[in-house]
Amino acid sequence: MDEILEILVNDARTSPEEIAGMVGKTIAEVKSAIKAFEDNHTILKYTTIVNKEKADSVVQALIEVKVEPQRGIGYDAVGERIINFPEVVTAYLLSGTYDVLVVVEGKDLKEVAKFVSEKLATLDRVTGTVTHFLLKKYKEHGVVFHEKEKNKRLQVSP
């Protein structure tokens, strides 16, 4: 990965001035590189990874969706219908025993169940769903969720 991207992926708040210092380029060069990434949609959005368990109560579920593909457009028509629901936070087309993996978010179990049974499972060409409620997050986007352990090094060493 490009080094500027790598720095932003790690911390999107790193300023162009700081990045310039880290990679040995001018601020103008860094700014124009970032703009190019934004323009060509390599960078889609700057967001924050939140430990939602601490922020508010949400329930997430991973749903395996089986879809009957359509001639000419494959899975895309159904996929695009699925992602229009605001409850859907992530959707991937996959190889394997089912077709689309959907991550759904709701305020409680009931809300998620309702969404799946009333909206998702009833979509045209969706032939089946299996719902897995998420119990605990260990790691997401490369970030480990439990508190970081303190470095155990000696404070001064040769």
Added chain:
Amino acid sequence: MKDRISTAARSVPPSGIRKFFEMVLGMPEVISLGVGEPDFVAPWHIREACIYSLEKGYTMYTSNYGLLELREEISKFYNQWHNLDYNPESEILITTGVSEGYDLAIRALVNPGDEVLIPEPSYVSYKPCTVFAGGKPVVVTTNAEDEFKVRAENLRAAVTEKSKALVINYPNNPTGATMTRKELEEIADIAVEHDLTVISDEVYGRLTYEGRHTPFSSLEGMRDRTVILDGFSKAYAMTGFRIAFSLAPEDITDAMMKVHQYTMLCAPITGQMSAIEALRNGEREVATMTREYNRRRRVIVKRLNEIGLTCFTPKGAFYAFPSIKSTGLSSEEFSTQLLKSKKVAVVPGTAFGECGEGHIRCSYATSMEDLKTALNRIEDFTKSL
């Protein structure tokens, strides 16, 4: 009562670093730039392989030379990276850290009274181990104007009839200096002229940021008179595993092995098994860590110079060695006052030899966040003077 401590043990002063270590103890909110080891923990795949080796029952001695499998991996690595050929059966010895490797090399080479040329500022153990072996350390000074490279004329001035060995350590601890092939060739010429054996501590060889490291034995005519000391501590963040190795001609390896055999017996097998995994699958992590060090290097060097602590750009290891002469303080005064008033630990340059006076060693093997805070505090400190 007779004085029961030996003359050699008495004659060697305690490490200058020790004093700072004691001072920092009990100061919990200190940010330390005084650490000579990576802030990363050993990559998980290496720790996992280590655990697996224990599960499989690898808890025994190994050959005195170390596991042949590990020596073969090392041989392959040096062949692929540096086009050097070392016979894993007779020219590679696994040691318990480069520290042991240095001790073995000195004891294998030095007779009582022989002189060992040691460029300073230098790692803290070269001089004491030389004294313990009955050798006489002869300091070759280097300075900031030369970016702490060994200058041929300074080396020439220090050579005598009794000179037996020359110690070289690039990339350098504490200065972060490196030397190019061409610059090293001048030193190699002197080694040939005066029939010196070169002990080259290259433990930071993987951590270079502007061009690839040149192993000393890859210089023309040097393979037969060089002992390379390298290890896993720095590049793979494996300091506590205590695994390193020497690459040297058969007769020297044999002599080093003899000392090793009767003192250490062998390096711990758990560490050796982990080192095999490091060499086989560690490249990605080494590259990631090196990129991160490089970013911090740029940040620390720029900032130190802006603060007015002049610092040449170190091209290897993870140390900056700025001058603090502009403050009018000695290295020790600067470090002590900085620690007490701003809670930032650095190591005074004098811990690495007299010519380190006027400098401090700042390790950037610490997180970017801590590094920035530490630099802010150093700036506040210099302004308050």
